[in-house]
Amino acid sequence: VIVHCVLMLEPLFKSFLSKSRGIDMKSVFKKSLVFVLLLSLSAGATFCDSVTAVVVDAGDDAVAAFNRVKLLAKAGNAEAKAQLAELYLEGKGVARSVSKYLKYNKEAARLNVLKAQLALADAYYYGKDVTQSYKTSLKWYKLAAQQGCVEAQHRVGEMYRDGLGVAKKNTNKALGWFQKAADKGHELATRAVDAIKKACEALSDAAQKI
Numbered sequence: 001v002i003v004h005c006v007l008m009l010e011p012l013f014k015s016f017l018s019k020s021r022g023i024d025m026k027s028v029f030k031k032s033l034v035f036v037l038l039l040s041l042s043a044g045a046t047f048c049d050s051v052t053a054v055v056v057d058a059g060d061d062a063v064a065a066f067n068r069v070k071l072l073a074k075a076g077n078a079e080a081k082a083q084l085a086e087l088y089l090e091g092k093g094v095a096r097s098v099s100k101y102l103k104y105n106k107e108a109a110r111l112n113v114l115k116a117q118l119a120l121a122d123a124y125y126y127g128k129d130v131t132q133s134y135k136t137s138l139k140w141y142k143l144a145a146q147q148g149c150v151e152a153q154h155r156v157g158e159m160y161r162d163g164l165g166v167a168k169k170n171t172n173k174a175l176g177w178f179q180k181a182a183d184k185g186h187e188l189a190t191r192a193v194d195a196i197k198k199a200c201e202a203l204s205d206a207a208q209k210i
Contacts, residue, residue: 066093073104078111085116089129098129109140117144118152125155134165145177153181154189161192171196 072080085105088097108116121140124133144152157177163169175196181189
């Protein structure tokens with residue numbers, strides 16, 4: 001709420017700026033915003049995606065937006081770290097840097113920001129902007145899956161079933177993760193559960209005939 005109030009005052013600052021001489025009102029506004037953000041963080045405030053986005057939109061250029069997000073990220077805000085990672089990847093307001101994209105996304109992912117975990121999991125799974133690694137991909141997919149992300153649960157099931165990122169295939173673990181996703185209505189996971197159960201039944205029937 002405090003952040004919204006400060007941002008709503010920006011038009012007034014700009015209006016006064018046009019009538020002022022010798023006073024950098026833009027600097028005054030930015031410093032006041034910095035102060036309020038840090039005060040809120042020190043008080044234990046939690047900023048979500050929407051608030052971070054508002055802070056980005058408050059800037060009159062990409063660099064200003066980047067600096068505001070970086071401020072929040074440096075103060076420890078998890079969602080801002082993920083936002084900062086995206087800005088580094090897209091090169092918005094700053095020179096593009098994959099290394100810093102990974103750095104801040106990992107920090108956000110370790111703080112349980114789901115979109116950061118999924119971004120890293122996908123990046124390592126497909127080898128996009130990083131060296132492809134199923135093992136590392138599985139690590140991040142599992143964290144996302146443990147948060148209840150149905151797509152991640154399905155992907156973890158696939159990886160255990162197909163032996164990707166693990167020492168060997170594990171049908172039991174695959175079934176467990178597929179079932180979690182299927183229970184939430186994931187169609188592909190439901191099909192995977194049915195396929196595994198039918199395969200197990202077929203093996204059981206074949207064993208009884210021996």
